[in-house]
Amino acid sequence: xxxxxxxxxxxxxxxxxxxxxxxEEIGLIASVTRHxxxxxxxxxxxxxLKLIALGKMAGFSxxxxxxxxxxxxxxxxxxxxxxxxxxxxxxxxxxxAALAETLRHIARCKAxxxxxxxxxxxxxxxxxxxxxxxxxxxxxxxxx
Amino acid sequence: xxxxxxxxxxxxxxxxxxxxxxxEEIGLIASVTRHxxxxxxxxxxxxxLKLIALGKMAGFSxxxxxxxxxxxxxxxxxxxxxxxxxxxxxxxxxxxAALAETLRHIARCKAxxxxxxxxxxxxxxxxxxxxxxxxxxxxxxxxx
DNA sequence: CTACGAATTCAAGTCGACTTGAGGTCAAGC
DNA sequence: GCTTGACCTCAAGTCGACTTGAATTCGTAG
Numbered sequence: 001x002x003x004x005x006x007x008x009x010x011x012x013x014x015x016x017x018x019x020x021x022x023x024e025e026i027g028l029i030a031s032v033t034r035h036x037x038x039x040x041x042x043x044x045x046x047x048x049l050k051l052i053a054l055g056k057m058a059g060f061s062x063x064x065x066x067x068x069x070x071x072x073x074x075x076x077x078x079x080x081x082x083x084x085x086x087x088x089x090x091x092x093x094x095x096x097a098a099l100a101e102t103l104r105h106i107a108r109c110k111a112x113x114x115x116x117x118x119x120x121x122x123x124x125x126x127x128x129x130x131x132x133x134x135x136x137x138x139x140x141x142x143x144x
Numbered sequence: 145x146x147x148x149x150x151x152x153x154x155x156x157x158x159x160x161x162x163x164x165x166x167x168e169e170i171g172l173i174a175s176v177t178r179h180x181x182x183x184x185x186x187x188x189x190x191x192x193l194k195l196i197a198l199g200k201m202a203g204f205s206x207x208x209x210x211x212x213x214x215x216x217x218x219x220x221x222x223x224x225x226x227x228x229x230x231x232x233x234x235x236x237x238x239x240x241a242a243l244a245e246t247l248r249h250i251a252r253c254k255a256x257x258x259x260x261x262x263x264x265x266x267x268x269x270x271x272x273x274x275x276x277x278x279x280x281x282x283x284x285x286x287x288x
Numbered sequence: 289c290t291a292c293g294a295a296t297t298c299a300a301g302t303c304g305a306c307t308t309g310a311g312g313t314c315a316a317g318c
Numbered sequence: 319g320c321t322t323g324a325c326c327t328c329a330a331g332t333c334g335a336c337t338t339g340a341a342t343t344c345g346t347a348g
Binding site: 047051054055057058059068079080082083085086089090092093095096097098099100101102103104106107 | 223234236237241245246247251
Binding site: 289290291292293294295296297298299300301302303304305306307308309310311312313314315316317318 | 319320321322323324325326327328330331332333334335336337338339340341342344345346347348
């Protein structure tokens, strides 16, 4: 019961088995051994998966996440790179907060065209100098 | 010169012309007329593109963004759906903030294995009940 | 000892969001 | 009036991140 097989990891982490195999293939996680054919994962993989989930949420590619957190729970990036990442996330937090405010504004102020409402424009202006997002991303269907 | 042609929109918004054509094709933005072959965009498209950038940052699909902001700068979603979205973004903000803290922690506390450091685990625990992110996403290469 | 079900491999497919390329059009400047 | 270069269309390609499917191998319960 120290070791988990893929089904259990999948269930506990909320990640599909195929995804776990894929993550192992690209070196994001590692199984410690095999029981017959079956991969056996150490329990720390659950923590690693949480970290991976966090990283994904912040918009990092799996590559970058791998570089940040390393395969073995060791962290490879130099301090200043990490702090840089943290800064970038802070910026993102500010922008997202502005977006949430913007949405609430839209819900409240039912002016015909928000594009002309001054407080709306102010929110937009606050949201970043130009139109380029802090990070370029691609997205999965998000069901509704 | 009220109207902008695609190159100008592209430059001012930091969005490739091919992307603008694509957005028009899927109905996210609209050109007001043509000058010969060339699309002519009204200036409000710049604001719309900013909104789109924000939406992308928050992890919404282009579909959802279209539903939220509508093609014409009119906002189609009912209030409560918007407030829901705002809530979701707030949650995301909290999680991202936790991630930034986590990264800073990693930079500071150079313990050999963070997976065992209690304050590290605490941060992770704060970051969400299970391993499933608030939104499933896919990502583009993010250059470094 | 056999059948079952959970796991395996590997190649191919999918999806969103674009980008690229070939080949064509057009308006403004010389 | 011809060239130039920014724009056009449309089909196909790309990329990251997975998922799916077919064919196979196990270990455990009956």
